Amino acid sequence: MNAPADAPAAPAASRARETLIELADVTRTYVMADTPHTVLAGVTLDIAAGEFAAIMGPSGSGKSTLLHILGLLDRPTSGSYRLGGRDTGKLDDDALSRLRNQAIGFVFQSFYLVPYATALDNVLLPGLYSDTPGAALRRRGEALLAQVGLSAQAGHKPSQLSGGQQQRVALARALVNDPDLILADEPTGQLDSATSAEIMGLLATVNREAGKTVIVVTHDQATAAYARRQILVHDGRIAKS
Amino acid sequence: MTAASRSPRRALRILWRIQRMALLALLAHKARSAFVIAAVAMGVAALTVIVASVDGARRKALEIVDFFGPDAVMVLGGDIENRPVGQRIYTLTWADARAVARSLPGAYAVLPMRSIRQITLKYDNRNHESPVVVGATENYARAWNWPLAEGRDLSEEDVARGAKVALIGDEPARQLFGDASPLGRTIMVKNLPVQIVGRLAYRGLSGGGSDVTIDDRIIMPISTLTQRFNLDRKYFRGLRIKFHDPDLIDTHKDNLRALLRHLHHLGPTDNDDFTIISASEILKFLTAFTGGLVAFLGITAGVAIVVGGFVLANLMFLSVSERKAEIGLRKAVGASGAALTAQFLSEALYLTLAGSLAGVALGVALGESLSRLGLLQLRLSPKVFVLSLAAAVVIALVFGLRPARKAAAMDPIEALRGGDD
Numbered sequence: 001m002n003a004p005a006d007a008p009a010a011p012a013a014s015r016a017r018e019t020l021i022e023l024a025d026v027t028r029t030y031v032m033a034d035t036p037h038t039v040l041a042g043v044t045l046d047i048a049a050g051e052f053a054a055i056m057g058p059s060g061s062g063k064s065t066l067l068h069i070l071g072l073l074d075r076p077t078s079g080s081y082r083l084g085g086r087d088t089g090k091l092d093d094d095a096l097s098r099l100r101n102q103a104i105g106f107v108f109q110s111f112y113l114v115p116y117a118t119a120l121d122n123v124l125l126p127g128l129y130s131d132t133p134g135a136a137l138r139r140r141g142e143a144l145l146a147q148v149g150l151s152a153q154a155g156h157k158p159s160q161l162s163g164g165q166q167q168r169v170a171l172a173r174a175l176v177n178d179p180d181l182i183l184a185d186e187p188t189g190q191l192d193s194a195t196s197a198e199i200m201g202l203l204a205t206v207n208r209e210a211g212k213t214v215i216v217v218t219h220d221q222a223t224a225a226y227a228r229r230q231i232l233v234h235d236g237r238i239a240k241s
Numbered sequence: 242m243t244a245a246s247r248s249p250r251r252a253l254r255i256l257w258r259i260q261r262m263a264l265l266a267l268l269a270h271k272a273r274s275a276f277v278i279a280a281v282a283m284g285v286a287a288l289t290v291i292v293a294s295v296d297g298a299r300r301k302a303l304e305i306v307d308f309f310g311p312d313a314v315m316v317l318g319g320d321i322e323n324r325p326v327g328q329r330i331y332t333l334t335w336a337d338a339r340a341v342a343r344s345l346p347g348a349y350a351v352l353p354m355r356s357i358r359q360i361t362l363k364y365d366n367r368n369h370e371s372p373v374v375v376g377a378t379e380n381y382a383r384a385w386n387w388p389l390a391e392g393r394d395l396s397e398e399d400v401a402r403g404a405k406v407a408l409i410g411d412e413p414a415r416q417l418f419g420d421a422s423p424l425g426r427t428i429m430v431k432n433l434p435v436q437i438v439g440r441l442a443y444r445g446l447s448g449g450g451s452d453v454t455i456d457d458r459i460i461m462p463i464s465t466l467t468q469r470f471n472l473d474r475k476y477f478r479g480l481r482i483k484f485h486d487p488d489l490i491d492t493h494k495d496n497l498r499a500l501l502r503h504l505h506h507l508g509p510t511d512n513d514d515f516t517i518i519s520a521s522e523i524l525k526f527l528t529a530f531t532g533g534l535v536a537f538l539g540i541t542a543g544v545a546i547v548v549g550g551f552v553l554a555n556l557m558f559l560s561v562s563e564r565k566a567e568i569g570l571r572k573a574v575g576a577s578g579a580a581l582t583a584q585f586l587s588e589a590l591y592l593t594l595a596g597s598l599a600g601v602a603l604g605v606a607l608g609e610s611l612s613r614l615g616l617l618q619l620r621l622s623p624k625v626f627v628l629s630l631a632a633a634v635v636i637a638l639v640f641g642l643r644p645a646r647k648a649a650a651m652d653p654i655e656a657l658r659g660g661d662d
């Protein structure tokens with residue numbers, strides 16, 4: 001809460017106690033056929049740097065909507081969202097793009113790999129829009145592929161990879177710009193339990209060893225068990241955190 | 242300040258980095274890319290042919306004018322422009338020619354001429370069918386600015402004697418003699434033995450799209466032609482007049498017209514019974530002809546290019562809606578709207594550039610066969626390439642911008658969900 005306004009890149013040791021995410025009374029309302037639908041009805045939530053949190057709740061409760069707001073893909077209808085001490089409501093679209101690029105990595109249920117690009121090119125994709133020099137970027141991409149155990153598949157297209165392999169490529173992609181925050185929306189939703197365990201193990205490692213803040217939306221108790229904190233969403237409100 | 246100075250370089254680096262992806266995307270959709278390339282190629286091929294043929298026509302017009310000479314006029318019997326029914330075309334007489342030579346100010350050469358066709362030339366056992374057989378007075382080659390490859394021009398004496406001599410054009414010379422020199426040889430013009438005294442240099446003008454070339458002719462003294470081929474002795478078909486000062490050509494024409502009207506006893510209400518042609522008339526005619534060609538081909542090329550543009554736009558819209566997930570993902574990982582616009586415009590530009598290169602190749606091939614068929618005279622220049630590349634850029638920007646902007650404006654969540662936009 002008392003984090004200095006411009007300190008997203010403090011050393012890992014002190015960062016662990018700092019607040020990375022501050023949501024204050026965030027609402028999100030969709031207007032459909034002239035009728036407003038309130039999906040988030042006033043969410044107040046702090047998440048500290050280095051946490052591993054699971055967001056759970058029934059279908060339609062607003063978990064994905066909340067994650068999209070956390071990921072700067074969507075803006076609250078009202079309320080404020082401070083990321084690393086910065087009020088994101090004041091940023092324009094280009095600034096949000098840059099912040100997503102630098103500070104946030106995404107993992108989605110359906111992987112979303114670019115079908116015509118190789119595994120390595122997919123990992124490098126966020127780096128294309130960053131300031132990292134090409135050679136360093138490529139080295140980092142190769143190292144991340146090795147870390148998720150896919151060095152041998154670097155040149156494969158997504159269609160030549162299993163679901164679990166594709167999600168590992170997506171995880172490497174989420175890490176390529178070395179963001180502070182990893183957001184995953186049902187990352188194991190399309191995987192069998194053994195493969196899910198692999199992916200969650202990798203996310204846990206990323207959290208523990210690299211000190212990344214990880215937030216996972218999931219239906220699955222086994223998946224949620226990897227997180228040290230469970231946040232329960234019900235009808236657009238935090239029922240338990 | 243640092244952000245401001247860094248940002249154009251940053252934009253350039255991103256632009257550079259997405260090019261490989263743009264090319265990969267095109268390769269991943271080969272059939273679609275090929276379709277766009279083909280559509281653009283059609284338009285650019287049409288453009289290539291039009292530019293080349295307009296240049297060709299212009300050059301040909303200038304060659305013809307140059308050949309005709311800016312200091313000369315040609316008088317033909319009959320009113321070519323109005324062509325009154327039943328009017329005689331043999332209206333120019335030797336007396337006219339003499340009167341013009343004697344009293345037209347500024348004229349230094351007056352050359353009556355007539356010509357016949359449907360004559361066969363023979364040498365040994367070789368034949369050459371229907372060249373133009375021209376009857377002319379002395380110094381034909383000089384009067385037409387036509388260099389002699391070898392031999393001499395027709396002389397005053399040739400004309401006075403009705404000598405059985407001739408200048409031979411390049412075409413019959415090659416047909417009858419191949420590479421050998423025709424000088425001093427005697428050929429049969431129909432049944433008349435004629436000695437070749439000179440060979441005209443190759444001129445290479447085609448006669449207005451037909452396959453008759455200007456080189457397909459022999460020139461004999463007009464007296465010989467008239468006597469030996471039983472032509473009317475009083476009249477001839479045309480008169481070529483050369484003047485000292487090309488700048489005064491319009492005045493000369495007026496004087497000549499007044500003189501001929503006087504000689505032909507025409508009243509103030511009578512039409513001319515002759516036609517005076519100068520280089521500017523020829524140029525006017527050729528320009529009008531070229532103008533029609535430009536309009537026709539220009540519309541064709543314009544339509545073809547717009548069609549190419551619409552094909553590009555439609556297939557890009559298709560691509561944008563098919564690649565929603567990719568677009569959403571790119572936005573999620575930090576691609577700005579400008580970066581996405583740039584990627585789709587780059588893809589469009591690669592397609593139109595490829596189409597433009599293919600189109601130039603196609604246009605050149607098309608132009609070659611058209612000029613081989615004698616339908617058009619084409620002249621290819623670097624201008625063709627520059628114009629085609631410009632067309633490619635314009636098509637990509639004009640027709641690619643809306644689909645590219647559509648991609649850039651997508652909401653990442655909607656795009657990732659694959660929902661409508």
Ligand SMILES: Nc1ncnc2c1ncn2[C@@H]1O[C@H](COP(=O)(O)OP(=O)(O)OP(=O)(O)O)[C@@H](O)[C@H]1O
Nearest residue numbers: 030032037039057058059060061062063064065066
């Ligand atoms: N763009 C939108 N327009 C209108 N309503 C929307 C929109 N996006 C989401 N909603 C609605 O908001 C509610 C919450 O959606 P959300 O996707 O956040 O739920 P969720 O908790 O992630 O559900 P699930 O577990 O099924 O993924 C749903 O009722 C959904 O229909």
Ligand SMILES: [Mg+2]
Nearest residue numbers: 063064065185
């Ligand atoms: Mg959801």
